[in-house]
Amino acid sequence: MRDGAASRLEKGAPVRLDKVSFSYGEAPLVFDVEFATAKITAIMGPSGSGKSTLLNLVAGFETPQSGRVLIGGVDVSAEPPSVRPVSMVFQENNLFAHLSVEQNVGLGRSPSLRLTEADHAAIAEALARTGLAGKERRLPRELSGGERQRVALARVLVRNRPVLLLDEPFASLGPALRDDMLDLVAAVHAERGMTVLFVTHQPEDARRIGEHIVFLDNGLVAATGKADDFFTGAGPEAFRRYIGASAGHAVSRDVARKRT
Amino acid sequence: MAPAHSTDSRVSAGIVALAAIALLIGGAFAGLLFEGVHDFSGAWAAFDPYLLRVIRFTLWQAALSTLLSVAPALFVARALSRHPRFFGRAFILQLFAVPLALPAIVAALGILALYGRAGYFAGVLAVIGGGSWPGIYGLSGILVAHVFFNLPLATRLFLEALQTIPSDQWRLASQLGMAARPAFRLIEWPTLRAALPGVAGLVFMLCITSFTIVLILGGGPAATTLEVGIYQALRFDFDPARAVTLTLLQIALTFIVVLALTRLGANVVGDTNLPVAQRRYLSVNRSETWLNAMLIALALLFVVAPMAATVMAGLGADLGRLAGEATVRQATLTSVVLAFLSALLSVTLSLALTMARRALALNRRAGRKTMLEHATDTGAGFVLVVPPIVVGAGWFLLLRHVGDVFAIAPVMVVTVNAVMAMPFALRAVRPAYDAASERHERLCAQLGIAGWNRLMLVDWPSLRRPLATAFAFAMALSLGDLGVIALFGSDSVQTLPYLLLARMGSYRTEDAAGLALLLGLVCLALIVAAHWLGREKVRDA
Numbered sequence: 001m002r003d004g005a006a007s008r009l010e011k012g013a014p015v016r017l018d019k020v021s022f023s024y025g026e027a028p029l030v031f032d033v034e035f036a037t038a039k040i041t042a043i044m045g046p047s048g049s050g051k052s053t054l055l056n057l058v059a060g061f062e063t064p065q066s067g068r069v070l071i072g073g074v075d076v077s078a079e080p081p082s083v084r085p086v087s088m089v090f091q092e093n094n095l096f097a098h099l100s101v102e103q104n105v106g107l108g109r110s111p112s113l114r115l116t117e118a119d120h121a122a123i124a125e126a127l128a129r130t131g132l133a134g135k136e137r138r139l140p141r142e143l144s145g146g147e148r149q150r151v152a153l154a155r156v157l158v159r160n161r162p163v164l165l166l167d168e169p170f171a172s173l174g175p176a177l178r179d180d181m182l183d184l185v186a187a188v189h190a191e192r193g194m195t196v197l198f199v200t201h202q203p204e205d206a207r208r209i210g211e212h213i214v215f216l217d218n219g220l221v222a223a224t225g226k227a228d229d230f231f232t233g234a235g236p237e238a239f240r241r242y243i244g245a246s247a248g249h250a251v252s253r254d255v256a257r258k259r260t
Numbered sequence: 261m262a263p264a265h266s267t268d269s270r271v272s273a274g275i276v277a278l279a280a281i282a283l284l285i286g287g288a289f290a291g292l293l294f295e296g297v298h299d300f301s302g303a304w305a306a307f308d309p310y311l312l313r314v315i316r317f318t319l320w321q322a323a324l325s326t327l328l329s330v331a332p333a334l335f336v337a338r339a340l341s342r343h344p345r346f347f348g349r350a351f352i353l354q355l356f357a358v359p360l361a362l363p364a365i366v367a368a369l370g371i372l373a374l375y376g377r378a379g380y381f382a383g384v385l386a387v388i389g390g391g392s393w394p395g396i397y398g399l400s401g402i403l404v405a406h407v408f409f410n411l412p413l414a415t416r417l418f419l420e421a422l423q424t425i426p427s428d429q430w431r432l433a434s435q436l437g438m439a440a441r442p443a444f445r446l447i448e449w450p451t452l453r454a455a456l457p458g459v460a461g462l463v464f465m466l467c468i469t470s471f472t473i474v475l476i477l478g479g480g481p482a483a484t485t486l487e488v489g490i491y492q493a494l495r496f497d498f499d500p501a502r503a504v505t506l507t508l509l510q511i512a513l514t515f516i517v518v519l520a521l522t523r524l525g526a527n528v529v530g531d532t533n534l535p536v537a538q539r540r541y542l543s544v545n546r547s548e549t550w551l552n553a554m555l556i557a558l559a560l561l562f563v564v565a566p567m568a569a570t571v572m573a574g575l576g577a578d579l580g581r582l583a584g585e586a587t588v589r590q591a592t593l594t595s596v597v598l599a600f601l602s603a604l605l606s607v608t609l610s611l612a613l614t615m616a617r618r619a620l621a622l623n624r625r626a627g628r629k630t631m632l633e634h635a636t637d638t639g640a641g642f643v644l645v646v647p648p649i650v651v652g653a654g655w656f657l658l659l660r661h662v663g664d665v666f667a668i669a670p671v672m673v674v675t676v677n678a679v680m681a682m683p684f685a686l687r688a689v690r691p692a693y694d695a696a697s698e699r700h701e702r703l704c705a706q707l708g709i710a711g712w713n714r715l716m717l718v719d720w721p722s723l724r725r726p727l728a729t730a731f732a733f734a735m736a737l738s739l740g741d742l743g744v745i746a747l748f749g750s751d752s753v754q755t756l757p758y759l760l761l762a763r764m765g766s767y768r769t770e771d772a773a774g775l776a777l778l779l780g781l782v783c784l785a786l787i788v789a790a791h792w793l794g795r796e797k798v799r800d801a
Contacts, residue, residue: 061702082708093699098721111709113717 012038012195013072013162020067029219040196042210049216088165094152095140102136108155126157274616288654302501318485322467325406337418339552356412361787363740364472366780370566373573397479405473421455461521469647486510574777591759603735605678610685648743669748681734692726732790
């Protein structure tokens with residue numbers, strides 16, 4: 001599998017949803033949007049606006065009723081999740097509780113855990129990169145919440161896929177820890193240059209590392225644009241209502257934002 | 261690499277399992293139909309006054325057993341629920357779980373050792389009865405045995421129901437100063453009444469399909485049920501036409517009962533888990549406490565006495581000589597090997613059905629359930645409709661045209677018992693698998709962990725314990741079974757229960773008691789293991 005479509009795309013691949021419609025039996029969601037290649041795009045919107053569904057469509061956990069999901073220009077709509085050139089980090093349950101840190105990361109290389117010398121080297125490097133050196137043999141329950149998400153990021157590194165989907169991965173962490181994790185994501189992105197789709201509820205998250213913003217409302221893409229524009233008050237009305245009047249211009253973005 | 265979806269292999273496994281079960285049940289029906297068509301007039305002629313008497317007795321003993329088990333259970337359960345904390349409560353509940361796994365033949369022997377013509381109580385009973393005590397054979401013996409099995413079961417089920425009453429209601433009741441009587445009428449009885457039809461139906465169903473107890477304690481043609489009739493028709497009278505008629509009647513009867521049961525929303529499978537007592541706001545006065553203590557003590561005595569009698573009678577046997585006997589050793593080995601294989605098959609089938617059901621449910625999302633999903637879901641529970649004797653009888657009739665019926669004994673014992681234990685195994689495996697799948701499903705899909713890899717790396721570690729629980733339980737059930745082996749057993753293939761029956765038949769009561777003790781202990785050990793394995797959970801991240 002490592003020789004498949006995934007690793008041929010070295011840097012970030014373009015992700016496009018071409019008139020994708022999907023429904024859980026209620027009002028249908030319709031996505032027609034293209035994400036900036038090799039950039040971090042924050043996907044925001046009220047609860048139930050379809051943020052997670054959008055990621056699930058890209059990852060392959062949901063199949064569109066009509067339309068196409070294109071990654072790197074290839075229609076992947078019919079492909080199962082593991083074949084798509086995509087890594088995903090969920091809010092929780094990113095790890096197998098009975099497997100060690102090393103094994104959990106190793107699964108990103110081989111789903112049967114048959115690892116070569118090169119794989120082991122890559123795993124060690126990824127663990128060092130995410131600040132987990134020395135914790136290889138620990139079980140997930142012996143780690144903190146932040147460390148568990150670091151393991152998930154280490155696995156993203158060894159999988160080395162051109163698209164990274166983050167589904168509110170740091171929502172359950174405290175503010176300081178969350179900032180650390182965001183910086184780690186930004187650093188990984190600077191290094192690998194994958195296309196990152198980042199679902200978040202927190203405007204600060206989006207402001208800290210997001211370059212672009214896709215704003216969803218009622219199952220539709222309500223607005224897209226540069227994060228800078230969104231947070232300096234030039235964003236659409238619905239977005240300003242969503243994040244609240246004060247958050248829009250109270251803090252200068254140069255203070256809060258970390259350059260990536 | 262295969263671009264197939266990770267779910268496909270699980271669904272295929274479920275289909276294979278369903279096909280195997282269908283083959284087993286379908287083969288039995290084919291045998292019955294073939295025989296029935298072959299000798300239609302004979303089957304029709306089997307409807308004679310004797311048959312009608314058998315049907316009447318089957319229903320009558322089941323109705324009486326149900327009444328005698330369920331009515332006292334209501335009050336014992338209430339007594340236990342009124343006292344959520346006292347020394348030995350958990351132990352009593354555990355004891356009440358023992359009959360669920362104790363082989364019927366062991367219990368029947370225990371009851372004979374107590375109330376039989378030469379039983380421990382024979383002297384006392386003779387004095388009460390004025391003269392001599394004729395023993396407990398017949399309807400009374402059947403009733404005592406059925407109550408021994410079903411009173412504890414019903415008690416546990418009612419207790420479970422009572423524990424669903426929110427503690428807020430109790431807090432409110434105690435604040436309003438509600439005494440025991442109005443509390444029963446206004447709070448406990450509505451809950452019990454809701455559970456009553458389901459519990460009574462379940463007990464009725466178990467009594468209607470009970471074979472071993474009626475065979476051993478029935479003691480003659482006056483007290484014969486359909487199941488025992490089938491056995492006699494095949495093994496003694498060799499009257500296949502009659503066996504067909506009896507079997508079809510048995511199926512019709514159980515089908516009607518199960519249909520009524522599902523209408524009532526009953527759970528057809530018992531459970532060995534202990535209900536957890538919650539914090540209660542109860543004040544029970546002194547006289548009620550005494551009454552409750554008496555009730556619990558009586559029920560306990562009734563349940564423990566046959567077990568104790570089994571142990572005492574068993575210790576009275578010449579255990580050393582028994583252990584040295586080649587026949588006993590051979591039967592023990594046969595029993596263990598067959599029960600092991602049966603449990604293995606049972607657990608494999610259950611796991612396959614569980615995985616298929618989950619995979620189908622995940623693929624379906626919001627749509628309607630397909631037939632296949634229904635089959636993997638509730639379909640498995642319906643194997644209980646077809647009692648082992650019926651499946652055995654069908655295959656017996658089918659195979660006698662082909663060759664030596666008795667040569668197939670091991671296969672029949674293993675497969676039929678595996679399928680019969682399946683509903684219980686499913687109850688241990690399914691929740692664990694579904695919970696693990698809830699955590700792992702997307703991760704596995706994302707990382708491409710499927711098929712064998714998934715089974716070994718992901719599912720096995722989280723299912724080890726529930727699988728072991730299911731295995732131990734299935735093995736205990738299979739080990740103690742006398743249904744299939746009674747039909748197919750012979751001198752060349754004997755299991756412990758079959759040997760026990762043979763020793764009883766030749767009036768070697770001491771030997772039988774010793775074997776019963778051995779069998780009972782092994783089953784008990786397995787159940788304790790199942791319970792222990794089921795309780796200890798692996799902590800999760």
